[in-house]
Structures are given as C-alpha cells and as structure tokens.
Amino acid sequence: MGKRQKEWARRAKDQLIVDLGGACVLCGSDVELHIDHPFGRDWQPRKLEFSHRISRYRQEYKMGLVCLLCAECNEDPENKPLSREEYETQRKQAQESEAPY
Ligand SMILES: [Zn+2]
16 A cells, blocks of 8 residues: 555544544543444455545444444443444534534
8 A cells, every 4th residue: 555545544544533523432532542333344344455444434434333432442341332322312412512613
C-alpha cells in the first residue's frame, strides 16, 4: 500500500472516531478506542488492507452499524452487544453533545 494511501486511511480513521462521538459508548473513555460492530459483522477486518477496512467502516458508519469501544470494554467478556435501540440512543446523544458552532 502506498504511503499516501496509508496517510489517507489514518486520517479517515481519526475522522471516523470523531464522527462516532470520540468516546467509548459504554463507559465514555477516550483511551484506545476500537471500532466495534454491536450487531456483528459478516466480514473479517484482518483480511482487508487497512485502507479498505477504513472505507468499509465509513460505509458502515453511514448505515449505523458501528460504534466505539475502549480497549477495556472491548475485551470485557461480560460486555454484551448493544440492542439496536440502545445503540440509536447513544448515537443520538453523541451527535447532540457535539459543540454547536
Ligand atoms: Zn469503555
């Protein structure tokens, strides 16, 4: 993968994290955020190149299929996937908490 493509993907990922509210949906932490699929997914992120993965995440973001989890919540086996309703509520809160410039 080219250097420019890599830089694009990195920036796109940072932007996506901002768009998703910039914090873990479960505990509000902003440390080591991961893009999570609360309803599961039918593809393997590890099998895609980083930039392809980010493009896919962006599409899923537009469809409301991804959210942010911090490393701790992501690894917690007690952590159950969100219901669609909880997810929509948190997504709305994240959007409303954005500074109204
Ligand atoms: Zn968390």
